[in-house]
Amino acid sequence: MTSEFAPQIPAVSSLAEGLSSRTFEPGTDEGGKPDASTAAFIRTVEYGFYEPWYSDEQLERLHPVFNEDAQELTGVYVDRGFAALEPWGGALETVGFDPDHPVGTFVDYDKTINAGGAEPLPARLITGVTVNPSFRRRGILKHMMTNRLASAVEDGMALAALTVSEGGIYGRFGFGAATRLRGLQINASAAGDGFALTTPPVGKALTVDPSKTKDVLKDVFAQFHANTRGSVGRQSTYWETGTARWDPENITSWDRKARAAVHVRDDGSIGGYVVFTYAGWDSEPSTMRIRDLIAVDATSRIELLRHLAGMDLVDRIVTPNGSPVSDPLQHALVNPRAVKTTSLGDVLWIRVLNPVAALEARAWNADGEFSLTISDSLGIADGVFTVSISGGVAQVTSTESATAPQHFWLDVAALGSLYLGDVSVLTLRDAGRITAEDEADWAAFSSTVDLPTAPHCATHF
Numbered sequence: 001m002t003s004e005f006a007p008q009i010p011a012v013s014s015l016a017e018g019l020s021s022r023t024f025e026p027g028t029d030e031g032g033k034p035d036a037s038t039a040a041f042i043r044t045v046e047y048g049f050y051e052p053w054y055s056d057e058q059l060e061r062l063h064p065v066f067n068e069d070a071q072e073l074t075g076v077y078v079d080r081g082f083a084a085l086e087p088w089g090g091a092l093e094t095v096g097f098d099p100d101h102p103v104g105t106f107v108d109y110d111k112t113i114n115a116g117g118a119e120p121l122p123a124r125l126i127t128g129v130t131v132n133p134s135f136r137r138r139g140i141l142k143h144m145m146t147n148r149l150a151s152a153v154e155d156g157m158a159l160a161a162l163t164v165s166e167g168g169i170y171g172r173f174g175f176g177a178a179t180r181l182r183g184l185q186i187n188a189s190a191a192g193d194g195f196a197l198t199t200p201p202v203g204k205a206l207t208v209d210p211s212k213t214k215d216v217l218k219d220v221f222a223q224f225h226a227n228t229r230g231s232v233g234r235q236s237t238y239w240e241t242g243t244a245r246w247d248p249e250n251i252t253s254w255d256r257k258a259r260a261a262v263h264v265r266d267d268g269s270i271g272g273y274v275v276f277t278y279a280g281w282d283s284e285p286s287t288m289r290i291r292d293l294i295a296v297d298a299t300s301r302i303e304l305l306r307h308l309a310g311m312d313l314v315d316r317i318v319t320p321n322g323s324p325v326s327d328p329l330q331h332a333l334v335n336p337r338a339v340k341t342t343s344l345g346d347v348l349w350i351r352v353l354n355p356v357a358a359l360e361a362r363a364w365n366a367d368g369e370f371s372l373t374i375s376d377s378l379g380i381a382d383g384v385f386t387v388s389i390s391g392g393v394a395q396v397t398s399t400e401s402a403t404a405p406q407h408f409w410l411d412v413a414a415l416g417s418l419y420l421g422d423v424s425v426l427t428l429r430d431a432g433r434i435t436a437e438d439e440a441d442w443a444a445f446s447s448t449v450d451l452p453t454a455p456h457c458a459t460h461f
């Protein structure tokens with residue numbers, strides 16, 4: 001991969017007088033508990049997301065989330081001089097405002113994203129973004145985001161990524177919605193619109209103790225991550241309990257309801273796992289909830305669903321955390337109405353920082369040549385780029401002006417949406433997000449860029 005492209009660092013917006021920001025690594029005190037700065041930071045995130053007030057025990061359990069994978073924490077703090085600012089006047093000290101408690105939080109760390117090319121690409125993942133309600137709409141997010149994107153560029157990152165609480169926030173910073181997940185409701189009963197597959201069983205699904213199979217789960221995920229366009233590497237804490245995610249309603253329980261099964265293929269290898277909880281015999285309808293289902297191929301995925309649907313005392317299976325958009329299940333059923341889509345929503349948002357490295361790491365559907373003019377209001381990824389694909393591998397060069405016969409214009413957020421193949425070229429054209437000269441060959445461009453299946457990000461962060 002060549003990377004002669006030298007992106008500019010965006011101008012860093014300054015904070016209002018009385019506010020300062022600092023980036024630090026999470027720390028631990030002598031007793032192994034979060035140190036004061038880290039604890040105050042975690043509590044601010046908790047407050048920003050309207051989480052219940054954590055007990056000390058919960059705080060300690062959460063600490064690894066902030067402490068692992070070399071995460072960096074950026075907090076915006078109120079200087080003592082802030083009392084001069086309106087509209088609070090001198091009231092902050094009067095009410096005991098804690099200057100060590102940040103009013104803005106931002107967490108970033110590095111993992112890889114599978115863009116469909118030969119190797120997953122390192123990416124800067126952003127999470128834990130909050131601003132105290134009393135300090136919102138004063139540019140604190142803008143300050144943290146522009147600073148931390150500049151830092152990612154300096155560190156040579158080609159991509160940044162996040163998942164969003166609201167869809168209207170991050171487009172202005174160059175992020176585009178890049179993958180989606182479907183929520184499914186599967187009728188597990190045999191009657192009516194019931195569950196029956198068109199193919200006979202393959203291999204064997206076996207129940208396992210999720211608290212003892214962490215290594216198996218990690219290994220299956222590693223294979224999935226290597227094979228699956230759109231996949232994002234998981235935080236270490238994903239595996240801590242073997243349940244892949246905590247019980248969001250009760251963080252102290254570590255989900256004792258969790259059960260798991262693996263699919264053992266005919267050659268004895270593990271092809272996938274499912275972690276699930278049962279709502280109880282008296283739930284109406286009696287419901288099995290999938291917490292995490294990762295399979296290295298479609299066969300293992302279908303076999304795990306067959307296993308769940310075949311269990312007694314279960315009327316339906318739900319996947320609130322989502323199934324892939326290109327899910328073969330519906331077409332493997334005798335009665336496709338046994339599965340219903342209950343939701344469809346974006347998951348991963350991509351921000352291209354270095355178009356040369358990013359486009360060279362992407363999958364392509366066919367050989368071709370074109371050039372792109374990318375606009376970027378933050379000045380990170382803008383420019384003209386010639387893309388030449390041969391044997392499925394792209395060579396990308398940054399040029400002064402377009403030389404390729406086919407030339408297209410788009411902004412960096414549209415490039416983020418196009419990047420992993422979740423949306424087609426023609427859909428973005430019809431939305432006015434990609435433009436070209438009248439004589440442009442849209443058919444050739446789309447057959448090079450569009451990918452045959454939807455990307456699948458199964459990691460929540």
Ligand SMILES: CC(=O)SCCNC(=O)CCNC(=O)[C@H](O)C(C)(C)COP(=O)(O)OP(=O)(O)OC[C@H]1O[C@@H](n2cnc3c(N)ncnc32)[C@H](O)[C@@H]1OP(=O)(O)O
Nearest residue numbers: 127128129130131136137138139140141142162164165168
């Ligand atoms: C990756 C994640 O962690 S996603 C989670 C995001 N956090 C949350 O949803 C928690 C609750 N919300 C918050 O904490 C805050 O409102 C934040 C973080 C969303 C915004 O912080 P603020 O400091 O108020 O944002 P800031 O003042 O820097 O605004 C920057 C721009 O975004 C816009 N903006 C801010 N919040 C929103 C929003 N919710 N919807 C649409 N636009 C928004 C502002 O209008 C401003 O626009 P401009 O550039 O055109 O002037």
